[in-house]
Structure formats: C-alpha cells, structure tokens
Amino acid sequence: MIGANTISCPNCGGSIAVRAAGYTVSLACQYCGALLDVANPDVRVIKQYREAVAQLPLPLGSRGTLFGVEWEAIGWQERQNSGALWTETLLFNPYAGYRWLVHFEGHWQFGTMLTETPQSFADSTVRWRGQAWVANDAPTTTVTNRVLGEFYWRVHAGETVGTAEYAHGNDTLSRETNADEINWTHLVALRPSEVRTSFHAPDADATVEDTPAEDTPTRTGGLLTRWADLPLYGENDAVMMVWTAVLAIVLVLTGMMTFGAVTAAVSSKMTVQIDGPATQVTVGTLTVDRASQRMRLTANTDNAFVNTWVDLDYALVNRKTQQAIRADGTVEFYAGRDTDGSRWTEGNGYLNLYIASVPRGTYDVVVQAQGHHWTDPKAIAPVATNGWDSVLTSARDVTFIASVGGMDWGVFWTIVALLATPPLVLLYWQMKQRQHT
Amino acid sequence: MPDISCPSCGAAVPLRKAAVPYVVCPQCQSLLLRSDDDLKTVGQAAVLPFDVSPIQIGTCGTADDLFFEVVGRVRWGWTDGAWNEWLLAISDGTTRWLGEAMGTFMLLRDAPQACELPTIRAFANGGTIIPGTRVNVGGQEFIAADVKAATCLGAEGQLPFAAPAHWTITSVDFRNTDGASLSVQRDANETSVWIGRYVELTDLAPKGLRRFDDWAMPQGLQ
Numbered sequence: 001m002i003g004a005n006t007i008s009c010p011n012c013g014g015s016i017a018v019r020a021a022g023y024t025v026s027l028a029c030q031y032c033g034a035l036l037d038v039a040n041p042d043v044r045v046i047k048q049y050r051e052a053v054a055q056l057p058l059p060l061g062s063r064g065t066l067f068g069v070e071w072e073a074i075g076w077q078e079r080q081n082s083g084a085l086w087t088e089t090l091l092f093n094p095y096a097g098y099r100w101l102v103h104f105e106g107h108w109q110f111g112t113m114l115t116e117t118p119q120s121f122a123d124s125t126v127r128w129r130g131q132a133w134v135a136n137d138a139p140t141t142t143v144t145n146r147v148l149g150e151f152y153w154r155v156h157a158g159e160t161v162g163t164a165e166y167a168h169g170n171d172t173l174s175r176e177t178n179a180d181e182i183n184w185t186h187l188v189a190l191r192p193s194e195v196r197t198s199f200h201a202p203d204a205d206a207t208v209e210d211t212p213a214e215d216t217p218t219r220t221g222g223l224l225t226r227w228a229d230l231p232l233y234g235e236n237d238a239v240m241m242v243w244t245a246v247l248a249i250v251l252v253l254t255g256m257m258t259f260g261a262v263t264a265a266v267s268s269k270m271t272v273q274i275d276g277p278a279t280q281v282t283v284g285t286l287t288v289d290r291a292s293q294r295m296r297l298t299a300n301t302d303n304a305f306v307n308t309w310v311d312l313d314y315a316l317v318n319r320k321t322q323q324a325i326r327a328d329g330t331v332e333f334y335a336g337r338d339t340d341g342s343r344w345t346e347g348n349g350y351l352n353l354y355i356a357s358v359p360r361g362t363y364d365v366v367v368q369a370q371g372h373h374w375t376d377p378k379a380i381a382p383v384a385t386n387g388w389d390s391v392l393t394s395a396r397d398v399t400f401i402a403s404v405g406g407m408d409w410g411v412f413w414t415i416v417a418l419l420a421t422p423p424l425v426l427l428y429w430q431m432k433q434r435q436h437t
Numbered sequence: 438m439p440d441i442s443c444p445s446c447g448a449a450v451p452l453r454k455a456a457v458p459y460v461v462c463p464q465c466q467s468l469l470l471r472s473d474d475d476l477k478t479v480g481q482a483a484v485l486p487f488d489v490s491p492i493q494i495g496t497c498g499t500a501d502d503l504f505f506e507v508v509g510r511v512r513w514g515w516t517d518g519a520w521n522e523w524l525l526a527i528s529d530g531t532t533r534w535l536g537e538a539m540g541t542f543m544l545l546r547d548a549p550q551a552c553e554l555p556t557i558r559a560f561a562n563g564g565t566i567i568p569g570t571r572v573n574v575g576g577q578e579f580i581a582a583d584v585k586a587a588t589c590l591g592a593e594g595q596l597p598f599a600a601p602a603h604w605t606i607t608s609v610d611f612r613n614t615d616g617a618s619l620s621v622q623r624d625a626n627e628t629s630v631w632i633g634r635y636v637e638l639t640d641l642a643p644k645g646l647r648r649f650d651d652w653a654m655p656q657g658l659q
Contacts, residue, residue, distance in 0.1 A: 004489070005487050019489075020489060021489050022490060022519065023489070023540065025517050070652070093652065094652055095638060095654065096655060097540020115612070115618075116615055116617075119614045154518075181568070181582065182568075182582065
C-alpha cells in the first residue's frame with residue numbers, strides 16, 4: 001500500500017499527492033498555490049492566491065533522515081513577526097508523526113510538538129523536563145505570510161498566533177496561542193550541513209557557517225547571563241542531592257575510620273578512697289607518632305558506684321620536655337527516691353575526656369583522683385547515718401584507659417547532619433508541593 | 438477464532454478476543470450486534486476514508502506490561518480535522534482506547550469515578566467546558582486543552598457501542614504538566630471519562646503495524 005492519496009486540484013486540475021492522508025486538513029496546491037480543504041472527501045478551494053509559488057529550500061516531497069527517522073517535507077509556510085522573517089517546513093513520517101524544520105537566516109532548528117504543558121513558575125520562566133527555560137523577549141504576534149503543501153490544521157495566509165519563546169542553552173521552547181489552543185514546541189538547533197546532506201539539498205545554505213543555530217540573539221553573553229540560564233532546580237535534584245550526601249558521608253566515614261583508628265592504648269586500675277586523700281596513678285606511656293593526634297581518656301567505675309563523685313586531674317607529661325597537658329573532669333552518679341516515692345538518677349558513673357590534638361611525642365599519662373560522698377538530704381532514712389553505707393562506699397575501683405587516635409563520632413554525626421539537611425529539606429518541600437497540587 | 442457470516446452480505450466477519458457486543462462487517466459496513474453465536478444487523482457504519490495511520494486491526498503490543506491487540510476503530514471528524522480511536526483488547530480481559538491525533542498517541546482507560554466531579558457532572562448535564570478549565574482526578578490536575586464537536590466518520594472491527602454514521606459527540610481533551618491525559622466525551626445519551634497518558638509508538642513495542650510500500654518501518658518497530 002502506498003502511504004499517499006491523490007486528488008485533483010479543483011482550481012488548476014493538477015494531480016496532487018496527499019502525503020499524510022487522514023491527518024491533512026488543508027493543502028496548498030504546489031502548481032497554482034490555491035488553498036484547498038481536504039478535510040472532507042469533496043475537495044474544495046478555500047482561497048486562490050495569485051502570487052508565484054515560492055522557491056523552497058527543501059522541495060515538498062523530498063525526504064531526509066534526522067535523528068534516525070526518515071522524514072518527508074510535506075508542508076511549508078513563511079512567517080514573520082515584528083523583527084524577523086523565517087520559514088517552517090512540516091515533516092511527516094506515518095510511524096513518527098510530525099516535526100518542524102524552522103529555517104531562519106541560514107540556520108535550522110528541529111521542532112517537536114509537546115504533549116505535556118510546561119509549568120510556569122515565575123515571571124518569564126517555565127519549567128519543562130526538570131529544567132528552567134527563560135523567556136527570550138516579550139511575547140509577540142506571528143503572522144503566516146504564505147503557505148504551500150499539506151497541513152494538519154486549517155492553515156491560511158494571514159493567520160496570526162501569539163508566540164513566546166523560552167531558551168535553555170541552545171534549545172528553545174516555543175509557545176503558540178490562538179483562541180482555541182495552546183501549543184508548545186521544543187526546538188533543537190541543527191548544523192546546516194546535517195540538513196543539506198540528509199535531504200540532498202546541496203544548495204541549501206552552503207554559504208552559512210556550519211554551526212548549530214543560536215536562537216538567543218538578544219543574549220548579551222558573559223557570566224551573569226550564563227548564571228541566569230542555569231535552571232533554578234531540576235526534577236532530579238533532590239535524588240541527586242541525596243546520593244551526593246550519601247556518597248560524601250561514606251567518604252567521610254571511610255576517611256575518619258582510616259585516620260581515626262586507635263594506634264595505641266594503655267590501661268590501669270586504682271582504688272579511690274571516698275572522702276579520703278587524693279591518690280595518683282600512672283596509667284601508662286603513650287606515643288603520638290603523627291604530627292598531632294586525638295587522645296581519649298576514659299574512667300570507668302564499678303556497679304556499686306552510687307551517690308559518689310570522683311574529681312579527676314589528668315596530666316600528659318611529655319617525656320622529652322617534661323611539659324604537661326592537663327585535663328580534668330568528674331565521674332559522678334547519684335540516685336535516690338523523691339518524697340513522692342519516684343526514683344531518680346543523675347550522672348552515669350563513667351567519664352570520657354578528649355584532648356583534640358596532642359602533638360607528636362611520648363607521654364606519661366598520670367591521673368590524680370579524689371573521691372567524695374554525697375548525702376541525699378531528702379532521703380527518708382539518710383543513707384549516710386547508716387554505718388554500713390559508709391563502709392560500702394568507703395573505697396571504689398576506677399579503671400582508666402587512655403588511647404591515641406579513635407573515631408570522633410560527635411564530629412562525624414555533625415557532618416552527617418550538615419550533609420543530610422539540604423536534601424531532606426528539599427524532599428520535604430517537594431512532598432508539600434505535591435500535596436498542594 | 439470463529440468467523441461468522443454477515444447476515445447482510447454473507448461475508449466472513451472475523452471475531453477477535455474482545456468482550457464487546459458490536460462488530461462492523463469489513464465487506465458491507467453493516468453494524469452487527471453479537472448475541473450468543475449469532476449476528477444481527479442493527480445499522481450501517483460509514484466507510485472509513487483512506488488515511489495513513491500506522492495502526493491497523495490486528496496490531497499487537499504491550500501497554501503497562503499487559504499484552505494488547507487492536508480489535509476496532511472509530512474515526513471522528515470535526516470541522517478542521519479528524520482523529521482515530523483504536524479499541525485495544527487487553528490480555529487481562531479489559532479494553533482500553535488508543536487515541537491517535539496529529540501523529541500523537543494517547544493510551545486511555547475508563548475512569549467512571551471521574552464522572553462524579555462537579556465540572557464533569559455539570560458537563561454531562563449539558564453544561565460547557567472551556568479550554569483552560571481545571572479538574573483534579575486522583576490527585577492529578579488537568580487543564581482542558583481543546584473542546585470539539587465531532588461526528589463519527591466511520592468504524593471498523595469490534596466495538597463496545599454501536600457507531601452509526603452521523604453519530605455526534607462533544608469531546609474535551611485535558612492535558613497536564615507530566616504528559617497525562619484526560620478525555621471526556623458526551624453524546625445525546627451519556628458522558629464517559631477516559632484517563633491515561635500520551636505515549637510514543639515505540640513505548641508500546643508494537644507488532645503488526647500497517648506497512649506502506651513507500652515508507653521504511655523505522656528501527657524498533659515492526
């Protein structure tokens with residue numbers, strides 16, 4: 001079966017192939033220019049044009065392959081607005097539908113009609129397929145001067161539509177509006193040689209520099225315009241941000257684990273007399289073999305450590321210089337019963353102290369501890385008056401561990417929070433947006 | 438598949454697997470109603486004018502992971518053009534429509550729940566919808582893109598309704614920002630709503646497309 005239908009021009013009698021039979025509504029006779037209505041079986045002349053049939057850059061009926069699809073040029077129109085004159089060739093393939101070839105000052109653009117409506121989300125900006133498209137100029141009126149060949153709508157010379165163009169890089173979104181319809185077309189720039197070779201039209205624009213059409217002539221160039229062209233946000237930004245954050249967190253974790261491994265650790269145990277004199281013990285000797293490293297000083301008490309606090313004074317004594325880095329803290333744990341009978345506790349019976357950057361060197365870790373007893377004034381039977389209690393709490397074992405290196409989880413979780421917040425905020429915002437629409 | 442003779446002209450009427458009551462005789466365009474294993478002439482469908490649609494009765498494909506076969510078509514004309522609606526028999530026993538206009542395709546399924554929307558109900562009761570009207574169906578907002586009065590130009594194959602010549606409808610197409618599509622059609626008796634999306638022919642992995650001697654089948658289609 002041939003994908004075309006033949007009719008006779010009622011004006012000049014010429015035999016015309018209807019290439020997109022069934023879709024084509026109006027047809028301008030290629031011999032006499034008469035505009036024919038072919039929407040109905042009885043072909044009739046809509047209007048006779050006296051002007052000569054135009055010379056077309058791509059003859060009607062010529063075929064070429066663009067983007068992997070063979071197209072036939074079936075219609076042509078010359079259009080203009082206040083500032084420019086250009087032509088549009090309608091391409092057809094029965095399996096792929098319609099496309100446009102827009103020809104302006106030797107440059108070509110390939111146009112595809114959109115089936116979705118770009119979202120306008122700011123003055124002079126629309127969003128389509130995750131990208132922001134910025135208006136080139138103020139909307140204008142476009143007039144069709146001449147038509148030739150087939151069209152899927154009732155085209156006629158003098159037809160006017162409102163047009164607005166939006167740019168993203170070299171691509172253009174064009175919006176055409178009339179009383180009944182709003183149509184959007186996506187235009188991509190082609191190299192003139194692409195059109196020449198694929199349509200075997202050697203004369204078409206051989207003199208024009210072979211670069212894709214720049215359809216943003218009003219662009220002033222420079223960094224600011226480039227920034228203005230950047231999309232405000234894309235459809236996939238949130239997902240990309242989440243993945244970037246996850247990747248960054250993994251990298252940070254790997255890095256911190258690698259450099260934060262414990263390189264040396266010592267431990268020692270001492271018995272602290274509660275309400276007794278201060279006692280001192282050397283936990284051990286540690287060597288910092290990098291320029292500076294973190295040191296962790298841990299003090300653990302036994303399970304019976306209640307209503308007691310132990311003041312700890314650490315000194316890291318550099319063997320070579322005998323200078324000391326000092327740190328102090330308190331291990332404390334209190335428990336009791338309120339007058340209403342409810343139990344309460346405070347503190348936790350262990351202490352972790354961190355010294356962020358200890359310089360390279362060998363250190364004796366010395367700790368001095370002094371224990372104190374605390375009496376709950378609200379206790380119904382004050383524990384301190386119970387002789388057993390003072391015996392029980394008179395001495396407590398404290399285990400000290402000092403280590404060089406180690407993972408700084410606080411820093412890690414801070415980084416996680418900072419990295420995860422922006423994508424989560426965006427995801428939340430998008431979710432809210434979706435609920436709105 | 439069983440072929441039954443047309444009670445009007447005696448030609449064999451091929452019946453495909455679709456649970457729809459009407460079929461158009463390919464020979465004489467008689468509109469036939471199926472009852473049990475019998476066919477009864479109930480009217481006359483118009484002869485389809487020639488068109489270059491790539492779809493034909495018997496074209497198969499996949500939509501939403503379900504196999505389909507094209508079993509029927511109605512062609513609608515309005516003052517400035519025409520479009521096709523192809524009936525798809527889906528492997529799960531349901532039917533859908535593949536709308537074809539200006540070389541674009543819409544895959545649509547019945548959306549009876551949308552008939553209850555105030556805008557649609559007012560339209561069903563004789564009201565009008567103008568382009569730009571918004572409706573919200575299942576969380577998706579649609580904007581009326583065009584409104585047309587159309588007449589049935591012809592029909593072929595199997596159909597869920599009688600499609601007599603000169604049957605007139607009012608058809609409203611809605612679009613949205615994501616390529617979804619909503620179609621509302623009203624005739625003298627009832628209003629139906631169809632929801633779906635725009636699709637590319639290649640998305641349907643079609644087989645058995647119509648061949649044209651002067652056009653090569655593009656890669657990926659057959």
